[in-house]
Amino acid sequence: MFRPARVFRELASRPARVSGWWHKPVFLLAVLAFAMSVTATGRFSLRLLFDAVVSFAFIPLLGIAGLAAVTSRRPRTRSFREIIDLFFTGYGPWLVWLVIVAAFTAIVPSRELGDWIVALDLSLLVPVVWAIYVDFHFFREVMERTTGGAIKAIVLHRLIGWIGLVAYFDGRAAWSEVAPRVASWLGL
């Protein structure tokens, strides 16, 4: 996560690893579930872990779907399973952020969280930027893209991911609230 160019270069030079390709997506889902359990209720409970797994399963699936869309052209030596395994390294910054937020919300009383909402929102910038930095090197070193190609792939991947996220989380409200605002910004 700290020196992604070197790490991805090293990994790209190694033979393909296809078994256990699902480990990192599942690990991401597990951390999401544990973080959600403690954030929503202040405890680790099986019923909430199950709940969060059901609720957030779409996140790694969206990540894989987005990856499929941007890696249709890939080096012949790389299978899609191996690409999934390597790509999900880029979720590391999100895992760190989730654990910090979970710890914070577990300790701070619920009625005092309001004082920290802006700071929590701003803190999102760290994993957003950090993950882009990691993914940029993934596309450069593993997918052998040019700088422009890597940027395009990240933009497309994020568009698929974030639009999917908003559609899932906001449902019809995304249409009633987001669409008029976007139309207004565009001067329509």
Place this chain on the structure above:
Amino acid sequence: MRNRVRRLSLLLLVTATVVGTATDRSTRRPPLVLGGLQVIAADFHVHSSMWSANGVTPWGLVLEAERQGLDALAVTGHNQVLDSKIARWFSRAIGGPTVLTGEEIHALHHHIIALGIERMVDWRQPAAAQLDEVHDQGGIAIAAHPLKSFWPGFDAAARARLDGTEVCHPMIYMGDRYQQELEQFAAQVPVAAIGSSDFHGLGRLGMCRTYVFARANTAEAILDAIRAKRTVVYGRHGAAYGDATLVALAETRPELREHATRDRARSALDWIAIAAGLAGLVGLVVTRPIAYPAASPEVPS
């Protein structure tokens, strides 16, 4: 060394989950009757993971409501009622709290909580027409977090049709200004005082709640009580809102104010479980995605 840390982390996390699950119990109390009416602790503005920006499923909300000592809740999806029907079905199946079906009507300039409805209300209509549609279905309508920025969304016709307005919302804990704006709106619209958590997974379900003085703990009786303004709500700094007689009655039971204004107390075991779980999470994250894949023994050479 890394494998040892990982195993220890996993053990901590499993222990925390076992303790957390074992102590995860309902805190619903026997029915409380004051002045001949049943006091129902309710949260009328709750979102689920089914398309309403939360990480808790409709059935998970029902179970969490029991743990937070709520007698009733309304699952209010963004412009949809499906998740509230799922929650109602589940709660009936397990004998859980009363679930009112409803939705949060999400329009650009106002949000309205519609309770006791079975069909989605078209958000593209003017606010007054939306409220008429809610009433036509036999439901009631509550102004959701009516801060100053939302006031223009409620014209005179809409204000005349409201049945309730939120005077307690988690935003009040961000500053006095928010509590004052909710109070100012309530002063213009003499309807039932409502406290709701607008639960999206942060904070606690029921952290703002409404005590409804109803003839019974049924959806119909709760709706009737709101129409008759028989509610009491505790807001920022413990200030009470609602019918003065009922506020005085509620004051005879200090636990009502305490449950509405403070988190449920945690035991030493709770804290140990949380600390162990967090330590386990940190251990797993640090020994896996940060270090791996750099020169990790997991990467085949």
